[in-house]
Amino acid sequence: MKRVARALLGAVAMVGLAVGVAQADPQKAEVFHWWTSGGEAAAVQEFAKAFDAAGGQWVDTAIGGSGSTARPIGINRIIGGDPPAAMQFNTGKQIDELVAQGLIRNLDDIAEKEGWKAALPPAFYDAVTRDGHVIAVPINNHGQNWVWYNKAVLDKAGVAEPTTWDEFFAAGDKLKAAGIIPVAVGGQPWQLNLMLNAILLSEGGKDLYLKVYRDLDPEAVKSPEFKKVAEIFGKIRDYSDPGNPNRDWNVATGMVISGKAGFQFMGDWAKGEFVLANQVAGKDFGCILGPGQKNFIMGGDVFIFPKLKDEAGTKAQDLLATVMMSKDAQVAFNAKKGSVPVRLDVDNSALDACAKIGVEVLQDPDKQIPAADILASADVVQSLTDVVAEYWANPSMSADDFVAKWNTAVEQAK
Ligand code: GAL
Numbered sequence: 001m002k003r004v005a006r007a008l009l010g011a012v013a014m015v016g017l018a019v020g021v022a023q024a025d026p027q028k029a030e031v032f033h034w035w036t037s038g039g040e041a042a043a044v045q046e047f048a049k050a051f052d053a054a055g056g057q058w059v060d061t062a063i064g065g066s067g068s069t070a071r072p073i074g075i076n077r078i079i080g081g082d083p084p085a086a087m088q089f090n091t092g093k094q095i096d097e098l099v100a101q102g103l104i105r106n107l108d109d110i111a112e113k114e115g116w117k118a119a120l121p122p123a124f125y126d127a128v129t130r131d132g133h134v135i136a137v138p139i140n141n142h143g144q145n146w147v148w149y150n151k152a153v154l155d156k157a158g159v160a161e162p163t164t165w166d167e168f169f170a171a172g173d174k175l176k177a178a179g180i181i182p183v184a185v186g187g188q189p190w191q192l193n194l195m196l197n198a199i200l201l202s203e204g205g206k207d208l209y210l211k212v213y214r215d216l217d218p219e220a221v222k223s224p225e226f227k228k229v230a231e232i233f234g235k236i237r238d239y240s241d242p243g244n245p246n247r248d249w250n251v252a253t254g255m256v257i258s259g260k261a262g263f264q265f266m267g268d269w270a271k272g273e274f275v276l277a278n279q280v281a282g283k284d285f286g287c288i289l290g291p292g293q294k295n296f297i298m299g300g301d302v303f304i305f306p307k308l309k310d311e312a313g314t315k316a317q318d319l320l321a322t323v324m325m326s327k328d329a330q331v332a333f334n335a336k337k338g339s340v341p342v343r344l345d346v347d348n349s350a351l352d353a354c355a356k357i358g359v360e361v362l363q364d365p366d367k368q369i370p371a372a373d374i375l376a377s378a379d380v381v382q383s384l385t386d387v388v389a390e391y392w393a394n395p396s397m398s399a400d401d402f403v404a405k406w407n408t409a410v411e412q413a414k
Contacts, residue, residue, distance in 0.1 A: 026057035027316035029085035036064030037250035039272020043337035050329040083306030091300040092373030106133040136302035140339035144267040144297040145198035163292040172239040175262040182239035184252035184261035189389035195265040213375040230399035271338030282353035296361040299371030383413035
C-alpha cells in the first residue's frame with residue numbers, strides 16, 4: 001500500500017511542480033543597453049537580480065562603446081520589427097523620433113499606480129512625458145560636470161583642489177613636473193563634448209550654457225565668454241597625453257585610479273569604477289563640480305519599452321518598469337552606478353561624500369542644469385559633438401574657427 005501511496009504522492013508532487021512552474025513561468029524580458037564597464041556591469045546586475053526575484057527573467061543584451069555605438073543598433077531593431085523589451089537611452093530628446101513614429105508604448109497605468117509623478121523631480125518627470133503620456137522610466141540622475149582626482153597624486157605634487165581655471169592649470173603644471181599626466185582624457189567625441197560642457201558651465205555660467213544649448217543662440221556662441229570657454233578647452237590638449245584618441249572613458253578613469261593621471265572630467269558613472277576598485281570618495285579620490293562650480297549638469301538614463309506583439313512580453317515589460325522604479329532597486333542600482341537615485345523619496349544616507357555634494361546641490365532647483373540631451377535634439381547634439389571632436393583633434397584650428405563651425409553645425413542640424 002505504502003508503495004502505491006508514495007507513487008501517488010510523487011505523481012501529485014510532479015503535477016504540483018508542473019503547475020507551479022507553469023504559474024511561475026518567469027516573465028522574460030530582453031534588456032538592451034550599453035553598460036559594459038566593470039562598474040556599469042555591477043550596477044546592471046542589481047536590476048537583473050531584482051527583476052528575476054520579482055518573477056522576471058532578465059535577458060541581457062549589452063553593446064559597449066557607450067551610447068554612440070549602441071543607440072543606432074537598438075533603434076534599427078525597433079524600426080525593423082525586432083524590438084527588445086526595453087532599451088536604454090539618455091534622458092532627454094534622443095527618444096523623440098521613436099515616440100513620434102508610435103513605436104513606444106506609454107506607461108501611464110504603471111506611473112499612475114506607482115505614483116511616479118510625486119516621486120520624481122519635475123525636470124525628470126517632464127523628460128519622460130510626451131503629450132501628457134509617460135513614455136519612459138527614468139532610472140538615475142547622473143551629474144555630468146564632475147572633475148575626479150587622485151588624492152595621493154595631488155598631495156604628493158603639492159596640489160590643492162582647484163577652484164578656478166588658473167588654479168587648475170597651475171595644478172596641471174605641477175603634475176607635469178612630477179611626471180604625472182595632468183588630465184586623463186578619452187578622446188572620443190561624446191567625452192570631449194562632456195568636458196567642453198563642464199567648462200562652458202563653469203567658465204561661461206548658467207545663462208550662457210542655456211543660451212547655447214536651450215536657445216541655440218548664435219550670438220551667445222559668438223560672445224567673448226564662449227570664446228574663452230573654447231580657449232580653455234583647447235588648452236587642456238597640452239595637459240593630456242598622446243594616447244588619448246579613442247580611449248574609452250573607463251580606461252581614462254583607470255589612469256586616475258592607478259595614479260598615472262591626476263584629473264578626469266567625467267560624469268559620475270566614473271565613480272562606479274572607483275567603487276569597483278575599492279577606492280573611497282574623500283579618502284582615495286576627490287571630486288569637484290567645476291572647478292569652482294556650484295551647478296550640477298543633470299543627465300541620466302531612461303528605459304523605453306517598445307510596443308510588443310505578444311501579451312506575455314507586454315506583461316514582462318510592466319513588471320520590469322515597476323521593478324526599475326522601485327525604491328530598493330533604485331538604491332541598489334545607483335549605489336553601484338555612481339549616480340544618485342532619480343526618486344526623491346529614497347534613503348540617501350548611504351551615499352558617499354561625492355554623491356552627497358550632488359544631492360546637496362540638487363536641493364536647489366536653480367542649480368539643476370539640464371544636460372544637453374534634455375535641452376537640444378539628438379541631431380543638434382551629435383552635430384556639435386562632431387565639431388568639438390574636430391577642434392580637439394586640430395590644434396591649428398582657432399577658437400574663432402571653432403565658434404563659426406559650431407554655429408554652422410547648429411543651423412544645419414536644427
Ligand atoms: C552615458 C550614460 C551613463 C554611462 C556613460 C558611459 O551616456 O548616461 O550611464 O554609462 O554613458 O557609458
